[in-house]
Amino acid sequence: MHKLLIGMLTVFKHLFKKPVTLEYPEKKMVSPKNFRGKPVVENCVGCQCCIKVCPTGAISMSEGEFKIDLKKCIFCGNCMYYCPRGAIKMSGEYELATVNKNDLELVYKLGGNNERN
Ligand code: SF4
Ligand code: SF4
Numbered sequence: 001m002h003k004l005l006i007g008m009l010t011v012f013k014h015l016f017k018k019p020v021t022l023e024y025p026e027k028k029m030v031s032p033k034n035f036r037g038k039p040v041v042e043n044c045v046g047c048q049c050c051i052k053v054c055p056t057g058a059i060s061m062s063e064g065e066f067k068i069d070l071k072k073c074i075f076c077g078n079c080m081y082y083c084p085r086g087a088i089k090m091s092g093e094y095e096l097a098t099v100n101k102n103d104l105e106l107v108y109k110l111g112g113n114n115e116r117n
Contacts, residue, residue, distance in 0.1 A: 031092030036075045038093040039068055041108040043085065050079035050088060061110070070096060070104040 022029060031037060044066050051059045058072035059079060068079075080088045098104065 031094065035092050036077045036090035038070070038091050038096055039073065039079065039106070040089050040091045041066055041068070041087055044087040044108065044110055045085055046110045047084065050083050053078045053082045064110050066108045066110055068106040070106065071101065
């Protein structure tokens, strides 16, 4: 009986607590400061440093274009940390699920920031 009362008291206490979860997708999480979401590239000069430090081979470059394949990216942030120009930022964007796998290939023009995909 004693344990039953403790159990009921615990349930009762939690009835008035603010929930720790969000009503997603109506309400969205604000990404913490150092969150590593979708990589965004701006003013890349094509030095290829990031290609060497990417552990999964997610980055490639060809014909004036810089590509990140999010199917391979593990969001480790190495490309951002080692880029000598600070051209890659890991953004707070985390809603990356898609039914079209082509959407997971991020393409940027070298020297600019016009993403195309
Ligand atoms: S975050 Fe990591 S895995 Fe993703 S592209 Fe950059 S280095 Fe590669
Ligand atoms: S993103 Fe940075 S490290 Fe990668 S090629 Fe461009 S300038 Fe070089």
